[in-house]
Amino acid sequence: MAIGLESVVFTTELKNDNLVITQNMGVQQISIFNTTATTGSVLGTRSLGGVASSAIAIAESQTVTIKAIDASVIEALTIDAPAGCTLQIIAQ
16 A cells, blocks of 8 residues: 555547636646647747747657646646647646
């Protein structure tokens, strides 16, 4: 029997839709895998200096993993699966 904190896992397949991760969801890590030839994308909200975030493409068979630092959570992230795209998402 393991002793420690519980870890709840979220799983879904996102098709022709988007998912907005917000701070109050408490997500510490998320992995996104594209199972299709249609490109999906992920978009953060942070700016660095004068450069705003822009969407990053997730191509077929590509995985993107984003992890918060230490015990913090991901503040804001938009995942987009356009028509014809299936993104498999696992988050903790």
